[in-house]
Amino acid sequence: LSTGDVFRAAKCDGDPSPALSDALQAMSRGELVADGVVVSMVRERGGCLRCMGGFLLDGFPRTVSQAEALDVMLTDRGVTLDAVLNYDLPIDEIVSRLSGRRTCSKCKAVSHVTARPTKVEGVCDVCGGALAIRDDDRPEAIRVRMAAYEESTRPLIDYYSSSERLLTIMADGPPEEILDRSLKALAEREKAAEN
Numbered sequence: 188l189s190t191g192d193v194f195r196a197a198k199c200d201g202d203p204s205p206a207l208s209d210a211l212q213a214m215s216r217g218e219l220v221a222d223g224v225v226v227s228m229v230r231e232r233g234g235c236l237r238c239m240g241g242f243l244l245d246g247f248p249r250t251v252s253q254a255e256a257l258d259v260m261l262t263d264r265g266v267t268l269d270a271v272l273n274y275d276l277p278i279d280e281i282v283s284r285l286s287g288r289r290t291c292s293k294c295k296a297v298s299h300v301t302a303r304p305t306k307v308e309g310v311c312d313v314c315g316g317a318l319a320i321r322d323d324d325r326p327e328a329i330r331v332r333m334a335a336y337e338e339s340t341r342p343l344i345d346y347y348s349s350s351e352r353l354l355t356i357m358a359d360g361p362p363e364e365i366l367d368r369s370l371k372a373l374a375e376r377e378k379a380a381e382n
């Protein structure tokens with residue numbers, strides 16, 4: 188469950204509620220959406236936490252208050268978090284990844300102007316749709332996002348490291364390598380939990 192994807196999908200829905208409309212405006216500016224809105228949205232999709240194959244939360248929680256709400260949801264459903272993945276990358280590299288990211292306005296495939304360029308500039312390789320820059324990938328919104336991370340999300344490192352579930356993964360290199368590192372770290376964590 189990716190909370191960012193749910194908000195982006197809601198943007199295309201047409202007639203958002205006032206709370207959702209506020210949330211989408213905050214998102215375009217690069218700010219975090221209010222905890223109450225995010226938590227209600229995840230709670231409405233609480234069935235995801237009981238999926239047969241397990242679940243992966245992407246971009247949630249992003250504040251300590253969301254983490255506390257998640258703990259309650261998990262306890263209510265009798266499930267636990269196996270691990271929390273913390274991707275680590277120097278700030279310059281984060282800014283270059285975000286500012287070069289392009290998303291297809293039709294099929295949502297993601298490319299990057301230098302790291303994964305499309306064959307024809309501005310045109311999606313998958314469906315031929317026009318490529319767009321996410322509102323929150325613009326320089327002024329990126330600055331706001333980085334500040335929001337420092338203020339509200341970084342404290343989660345302490346929140347989760349005390350329970351030994353935190354796995355910090357270096358996020359340099361191509362996606363395949365980062366996936367490989369993540370799977371290895373998860374496998375090691377599983378092995379350690381069994382012993």
Ligand code: AMP
Binds near residue numbers: 220
């Ligand atoms: P993402 O796709 O995860 O990068 O999220 C894009 C944007 O959606 C964020 O910059 C926030 O504006 C909003 N958002 C997504 N998840 C959350 C969350 N857990 N808490 C607050 N805002 C969120």
